[in-house]
Amino acid sequence: MTVKLAGVKFWGSRYMKRAVSVFLAGAAVLFTVQPSIGAGASAQQYLPNPIKQVDYLPFDKKRAALGRLLFYDKVLSGNRNIACGTCHSHEHATTDGLSLGIGEGGIGLGPKRRFPEGRAMPQKRVPRNANALFNLGHKDFRVLFHDGRASVADTYGNGFNTPAEEWLPKGLSSIAAAQTMFPITSRTEMAGDPAENEIAASRRERIDHVWPRIAKRVAAISEYRSLFGETYPDIAGPGDIKMIHIANAIGDFINSEWRSSNAPFDRFLTGDQTALTQKQRAGAALFYGKAQCSTCHSGALLTDQKFHALALPPFGPGRTRVFDPYPRDVGRMGETDQITDAYRFRTPSLRNVAKTGPWGHNGAYATLKGIIDHHLNPLEALQRWDRKQVILPANAKFEQTDFAIWDDTREMKRLQRHIDIKPLALSNKEIAELVAFLHSLTDKQALAGRLGKPLNVPSGLPID
Ligand code: HEC
Ligand code: HEC
Known part of the structure; x- marks a missing residue:
C-alpha cells in the first residue's frame, strides 16, 4: 500500500x-x-x-569536536564576552532558564545571569526565549527560530532562506550551520555596540562584512589554526579559514551533541x-x-x-x-x-x-x-x-x-x-x-550531551 x-x-x-x-x-x-x-x-x-539513527544528518567527528570549542568560545563575540553556550548551555538543557535573556554585556550563566554595573548597558533584553537545541540534526528539522526566519529552501541559490538572503555564502552543510551565521551579527546577542569593536562596526556596512572579520580573529589563534588545518582538507594556511568552516563545525556539533531519541x-x-x-x-x-x-x-x-x-x-x-x-x-x-x-x-x-x-x-x-x-x-x-x-x-x-x-x-x-x-x-x-x-x-543521555561542555577553549577566554 x-x-x-x-x-x-x-x-x-x-x-x-x-x-x-x-x-x-x-x-x-x-x-x-x-x-x-x-x-x-x-x-x-x-x-x-520511533526515531532511527538514519533519520539524522551524517556528521564529521573532527568538525563536531572543533565546533564544541567554538560554541563555548567568546572570541566569536564582538567584545569577547559571550558565547553560544552562554544562552544554550549544557547545564540548562541547551537554553538559559530565563524568560528573556541578556545577551552581549551580561554576566553569569542561566537564571543567575545579570546586567553589568558601571559599563555601557546592553541596548535591550533579548526579545525572545532561547530555543532548546535538541534533535536539530534530524532530517525533518527544516525551519528554525520562533518565526521560522531560517529555513531549508533554494530561494537564493545557497540552500537556505535566511535574513541574509543572497549574501549568505554557499557551502553551509545544514540548517544549524546556516543559523550560526546570525547570532554573531546581532547587536543584542553577540556583536555589541558599533562604537565598541570592529565586528559590530562592520555590521553597519553589510551583514557579509562581519564574517571575514570573525574568521580572521579565529585564524589568529595558533591552536585553532592547527585544528582547522587538521579538520578541513581545503585549508592550507590561516588565510583559508572562512566563516563557513566555523559555521559547519558548530553545525556538526549541534547536530550530533543533542540527539534525543x-x-x-x-x-x-x-x-x-x-x-x-x-x-x-x-x-x-x-x-x-x-x-x-x-x-x-x-x-x-x-x-x-x-x-x-x-x-x-x-x-x-x-x-x-x-x-x-x-x-x-x-x-x-x-x-x-x-x-x-x-x-x-x-x-x-x-x-x-x-x-x-x-x-x-x-x-x-x-x-x-x-x-x-x-x-x-x-x-x-x-x-x-x-x-x-x-x-x-x-x-x-x-x-x-x-x-x-x-x-x-x-x-x-x-x-x-x-x-x-x-x-x-x-x-x-x-x-x-x-x-x-x-x-x-x-532523555537523560541527550541532556548530558555526546561530548559535554569543554573545560577550556583555544582563545583562553573564560567559559560561562
Ligand atoms: C544572547 C543569547 C543567545 C546567544 C549568545 C545565542 N543564541 Fe541561539 N538563540 C537565542 C534566542 C533568543 C533564540 C530564538 C530567537 C528567535 O526565534 O527569534 C535562539 C535560537 C537559536 C537556534 C534556533 C533553534 C530552533 O529550534 O529554531 C539555534 C540553532 C541557535 N540559537 C544556535 C546558536 C548558536 C550556534 C549560537 C552562537 C553562534 C547562538 N545560538 C548564540 C539566544 C542566543
Ligand atoms: C493549534 C496547534 C497546537 C495545539 C493543538 C497544541 N499546541 Fe502546544 N504549542 C503550539 C504552539 C504554536 C506553541 C508555541 C506558542 C508560542 O510560543 O507563542 C506551543 C507551545 C507548547 C508548549 C511550550 C513548549 C516550549 O518549549 O515553550 C507546550 C508544553 C505545549 N505546547 C504542549 C501542548 C499540549 C500538552 C497540547 C495539548 C493539550 C498542545 N500543546 C496543543 C501549538 C499547539
Missing part, C-alpha cells in the same frame, strides 16, 4: 505528499507496532514511528510497554486523542513545524519592525508580511520540554500546567495571567517598559483577534496526566 500510493504521480503538491506520508506513518503504526496507550485506534494511529517515550514507541507509568500512558492517550495536542505537536519531534497563534501574554521589548516602531511581536507575520500569519509562532518540539522552561516564545509561563491551561482557553488564561511568574534579570531601566505591550490595550485587542486554537475543557486530573506524559520525553 505504501509503495503504491507514494508512487502515484499526481499527488504532486508538497502539501498532499505530506498528508499522504503522515497518513501512512499512522497506518504503519496501526499495522506493525505494538505500543498501546489503551485509547483505541483513534488515538493510537497518531503515535509516531532515548527518552522513556522512545522506548515505549519501540514496544516496551513498561517504559511509561500508568499516568503517563493516560497522558499519552489524551495527547494523541481527546486533547488533540498531536494535531500540532505531531511526528517523532512533536512538532508540525508550522505556525499557530496562541495569544501568549506578551511582554519585553518585542521585535519591532522598521515601519512599526512601538513594542510588539507579530511573530511569523514579521517574516512573511501576511496578515494571516499575525502573532503566529512555530510549534516547538517538545523533546525534553520538562527541562526547558520557562515556556512559550517569550517564556511567559513558569509551569507546564500554566502553558497547557493557556492552550485550553487562551482568552481566559490571559485574564488570569500573573506577570510575577516571568523570569527576567533585574534591571531598573528595562523594568519601566517590560510590560509596555501588555499595558497597550489596542495591541492586546489585536492579539486576541488572532487565535488558532479552540477552547477545550479538561479536568485537573487530565492536565496532570498530560504533564506526566511530557515528563516521559526527558
Whole structure:
C-alpha cells in the first residue's frame, strides 16, 4: 500500500505528499507496532514511528569536536564576552532558564545571569526565549527560530532562506550551520555596540562584512589554526579559514551533541510497554486523542513545524519592525508580511520540554500546567495571567517598559483577534496526566550531551 500510493504521480503538491506520508506513518503504526496507550485506534494511529539513527544528518567527528570549542568560545563575540553556550548551555538543557535573556554585556550563566554595573548597558533584553537545541540534526528539522526566519529552501541559490538572503555564502552543510551565521551579527546577542569593536562596526556596512572579520580573529589563534588545518582538507594556511568552516563545525556539533531519541517515550514507541507509568500512558492517550495536542505537536519531534497563534501574554521589548516602531511581536507575520500569519509562532518540539522552561516564545509561563491551561482557553488564561511568574534579570531601566505591550490595550485587542486554537475543557486530573506524559520525553543521555561542555577553549577566554 505504501509503495503504491507514494508512487502515484499526481499527488504532486508538497502539501498532499505530506498528508499522504503522515497518513501512512499512522497506518504503519496501526499495522506493525505494538505500543498501546489503551485509547483505541483513534488515538493510537497518531503515535509516531520511533526515531532511527538514519533519520539524522551524517556528521564529521573532527568538525563536531572543533565546533564544541567554538560554541563555548567568546572570541566569536564582538567584545569577547559571550558565547553560544552562554544562552544554550549544557547545564540548562541547551537554553538559559530565563524568560528573556541578556545577551552581549551580561554576566553569569542561566537564571543567575545579570546586567553589568558601571559599563555601557546592553541596548535591550533579548526579545525572545532561547530555543532548546535538541534533535536539530534530524532530517525533518527544516525551519528554525520562533518565526521560522531560517529555513531549508533554494530561494537564493545557497540552500537556505535566511535574513541574509543572497549574501549568505554557499557551502553551509545544514540548517544549524546556516543559523550560526546570525547570532554573531546581532547587536543584542553577540556583536555589541558599533562604537565598541570592529565586528559590530562592520555590521553597519553589510551583514557579509562581519564574517571575514570573525574568521580572521579565529585564524589568529595558533591552536585553532592547527585544528582547522587538521579538520578541513581545503585549508592550507590561516588565510583559508572562512566563516563557513566555523559555521559547519558548530553545525556538526549541534547536530550530533543533542540527539534525543532515548527518552522513556522512545522506548515505549519501540514496544516496551513498561517504559511509561500508568499516568503517563493516560497522558499519552489524551495527547494523541481527546486533547488533540498531536494535531500540532505531531511526528517523532512533536512538532508540525508550522505556525499557530496562541495569544501568549506578551511582554519585553518585542521585535519591532522598521515601519512599526512601538513594542510588539507579530511573530511569523514579521517574516512573511501576511496578515494571516499575525502573532503566529512555530510549534516547538517538545523533546525534553520538562527541562526547558520557562515556556512559550517569550517564556511567559513558569509551569507546564500554566502553558497547557493557556492552550485550553487562551482568552481566559490571559485574564488570569500573573506577570510575577516571568523570569527576567533585574534591571531598573528595562523594568519601566517590560510590560509596555501588555499595558497597550489596542495591541492586546489585536492579539486576541488572532487565535488558532479552540477552547477545550479538561479536568485537573487530565492536565496532570498530560504533564506526566511530557515528563516521559526527558532523555537523560541527550541532556548530558555526546561530548559535554569543554573545560577550556583555544582563545583562553573564560567559559560561562
Ligand atoms: C544572547 C543569547 C543567545 C546567544 C549568545 C545565542 N543564541 Fe541561539 N538563540 C537565542 C534566542 C533568543 C533564540 C530564538 C530567537 C528567535 O526565534 O527569534 C535562539 C535560537 C537559536 C537556534 C534556533 C533553534 C530552533 O529550534 O529554531 C539555534 C540553532 C541557535 N540559537 C544556535 C546558536 C548558536 C550556534 C549560537 C552562537 C553562534 C547562538 N545560538 C548564540 C539566544 C542566543
Ligand atoms: C493549534 C496547534 C497546537 C495545539 C493543538 C497544541 N499546541 Fe502546544 N504549542 C503550539 C504552539 C504554536 C506553541 C508555541 C506558542 C508560542 O510560543 O507563542 C506551543 C507551545 C507548547 C508548549 C511550550 C513548549 C516550549 O518549549 O515553550 C507546550 C508544553 C505545549 N505546547 C504542549 C501542548 C499540549 C500538552 C497540547 C495539548 C493539550 C498542545 N500543546 C496543543 C501549538 C499547539
